[in-house]
Amino acid sequence: MAEAFDILVIGSGVAGLSVALAAAPRRVAVLSRGAFGEDGSSAWAQGGIAAALGEGDSPALHAADTLAAGQRRNDPEAVARLTEAAPATVRWLDALGARFDRGAHGYALGREAAHAHARIVHARGDATGAEVMRALRAAARAAAHVTVLERRCAFELARAADGRVAGVRAHGPAGVELWRAGAVVLASGGIGAVYRYTTNPAYADGSGLALALAAGAEAADLEFVQFHPTALAPRAGERGQLPLLTEALRGAGAVLLDARGRRFMPALHPDAELAPRDVVARAVWAEGARGGAFLDATRAVGGAFPERFPTVFAACMARGLDPRRDAIPVVPAEHYHMGGVRVDAQARTSLPGLYAVGEVAASGVHGANRLASNSLLEGLAFGRALGERLAQSAPEIAPAVLPGTRDWRPLDAAADAELADLMWRHAALVREARGLQAALAELAALRARLPAAAHGGDRLLLAQRMLQAMLARRESVGAHYRSDAPRAACA
Numbered sequence: 001m002a003e004a005f006d007i008l009v010i011g012s013g014v015a016g017l018s019v020a021l022a023a024a025p026r027r028v029a030v031l032s033r034g035a036f037g038e039d040g041s042s043a044w045a046q047g048g049i050a051a052a053l054g055e056g057d058s059p060a061l062h063a064a065d066t067l068a069a070g071q072r073r074n075d076p077e078a079v080a081r082l083t084e085a086a087p088a089t090v091r092w093l094d095a096l097g098a099r100f101d102r103g104a105h106g107y108a109l110g111r112e113a114a115h116a117h118a119r120i121v122h123a124r125g126d127a128t129g130a131e132v133m134r135a136l137r138a139a140a141r142a143a144a145h146v147t148v149l150e151r152r153c154a155f156e157l158a159r160a161a162d163g164r165v166a167g168v169r170a171h172g173p174a175g176v177e178l179w180r181a182g183a184v185v186l187a188s189g190g191i192g193a194v195y196r197y198t199t200n201p202a203y204a205d206g207s208g209l210a211l212a213l214a215a216g217a218e219a220a221d222l223e224f225v226q227f228h229p230t231a232l233a234p235r236a237g238e239r240g241q242l243p244l245l246t247e248a249l250r251g252a253g254a255v256l257l258d259a260r261g262r263r264f265m266p267a268l269h270p271d272a273e274l275a276p277r278d279v280v281a282r283a284v285w286a287e288g289a290r291g292g293a294f295l296d297a298t299r300a301v302g303g304a305f306p307e308r309f310p311t312v313f314a315a316c317m318a319r320g321l322d323p324r325r326d327a328i329p330v331v332p333a334e335h336y337h338m339g340g341v342r343v344d345a346q347a348r349t350s351l352p353g354l355y356a357v358g359e360v361a362a363s364g365v366h367g368a369n370r371l372a373s374n375s376l377l378e379g380l381a382f383g384r385a386l387g388e389r390l391a392q393s394a395p396e397i398a399p400a401v402l403p404g405t406r407d408w409r410p411l412d413a414a415a416d417a418e419l420a421d422l423m424w425r426h427a428a429l430v431r432e433a434r435g436l437q438a439a440l441a442e443l444a445a446l447r448a449r450l451p452a453a454a455h456g457g458d459r460l461l462l463a464q465r466m467l468q469a470m471l472a473r474r475e476s477v478g479a480h481y482r483s484d485a486p487r488a489a490c491a
């Protein structure tokens with residue numbers, strides 16, 4: 001019989017490690033695709049964590065900004081829980097050893113687009129995710145109740161005879177493994193690799209969301225996908241993860257230029273470069289078709305670049321671009337999935353025994369568009385709360401599970417590229433019914449050519465469910481823009 005744990009967490013990003021640490025003294029196993037705590041989006045996060053810690057700010061004001069960014073498609077109760085938990089979440093990280101940047105009066109708080117107050121806690125300028133993950137990793141490695149299971153890909157939920165989720169089948173170094181648990185927590189992050197260009201690392205491929213969908217878990221908001229306006233433009237033939245040029249650069253005064261060196265945002269929105277992300281991203285997409293878009297921080301940041309934005313500076317220099325002197329070519333790229341596995345206020349999915357937290361979950365906090373710096377916060381705050389609840393009342397470990405029903409096989413490289421290309425062409429920043437239907441047809445043809453029921457097959461299912469959700473929402477709202485449908489009244 002396979003080894004059993006009180007709690008099995010799929011994913012070692014901010015969400016997974018927050019659950020694991022807070023669930024002490026329960027026995028927790030944490031599964032991850034690559035190196036523990038280093039392989040998800042969390043380690044790449046730049047800007048920071050939103051929390052109402054400054055003079056004159058409050059959780060209610062933070063909530064108001066979150067609801068406005070989400071076009072009021074958020075769940076106000078979930079937003080209130082998130083924003084109220086934010087200050088204590090930052091202090092928890094501080095106590096765990098995360099070293100945040102400080103000023104004369106406490107945390108140095110940055111300001112980002114659509115935040116009415118300076119409330120972004122950051123570390124080493126633009127290396128917040130790396131610092132937070134360093135602290136979480138160290139704490140988890142030192143915790144006797146946490147078992148680390150690296151380099152494993154979960155591909156199927158295991159069920160007990162009564163139907164509840166009671167473990168996971170994963171492909172590991174020695175082939176297929178079964179890990180049993182009283183509670184399974186999905187903390188598998190985003191879906192970046194479903195698109196040709198993304199800011200996410202390669203393991204954010206939607207496989208966790210896909211396995212939950214394949215098991216019949218309810219999903220929500222699959223059509224709401226956020227594209228970041230300023231990823232470093234790809235070199236010829238490059239695809240997948242592109243370096244991100246943080247929004248904080250525009251917050252610091254960097255401007256967007258067209259191929260002739262003229263600013264184009266002031267004519268499109270009163271907040272110009274600090275307009276909502278979806279507005280800026282579509283404008284950059286349109287300029288891309290006209291010859292290219294460029295982010296110019298030469299005046300606003302100039303010589304201070306290496307010190308203020310070391311991560312971005314290093315990425316640009318590695319491409320032979322000096323952002324102190326040159327405007328940097330940019331493209332939009334998939335950045336964050338607001339939708340995911342539907343969860344209730346206790347992070348329970350529709351499948352008994354399965355919980356979800358972090359980017360893979362649709363908890364209702366983001367609505368149609370995520371407010372910048374709310375996603376690390378969500379994974380940390382809701383992950384910690386879930387861990388504490390499970391510490392009190394983790395379900396019993398089922399004595400046995402039913403046999404598995406399928407094989408594991410990833411999409412091969414050609415099929416993977418075909419999937420990412422068709423989603424980029426038809427289901428990225430500008431969508432319309434005809435294109436979405438064409439994408440569904442291309443997807444069906446791809447599915448017909450591939451052997452059935454492999455792990456990759458579930459990622460095709462995920463794409464299909466996303467396309468169907470995009471077709472079904474016949475309005476433009478937040479990050480979901482339909483060129484053949486009007487903007488919703490409140491959008």
Ligand SMILES: Cc1cc2nc3c(=O)[nH]c(=O)nc-3n(C[C@H](O)[C@H](O)[C@H](O)COP(=O)(O)OP(=O)(O)OC[C@H]3O[C@@H](n4cnc5c(N)ncnc54)[C@H](O)[C@@H]3O)c2cc1C
Binds near residue numbers: 010041050154190379
């Ligand atoms: C470049 C970049 C910058 C960002 N900047 C910010 C920011 O400044 N502020 C902010 O709030 N947000 C930011 N975000 C978003 C934020 O980083 C993510 O939403 C958040 O880190 C997600 O955390 P997570 O724990 O849910 O998932 P992740 O950190 O992505 O971790 C997912 C984990 O799941 C594992 N996994 C996935 N599939 C499987 C599987 N099938 N089997 C086993 N394990 C699996 C992975 O290996 C990984 O360990 C940024 C994102 C990127 C990419």
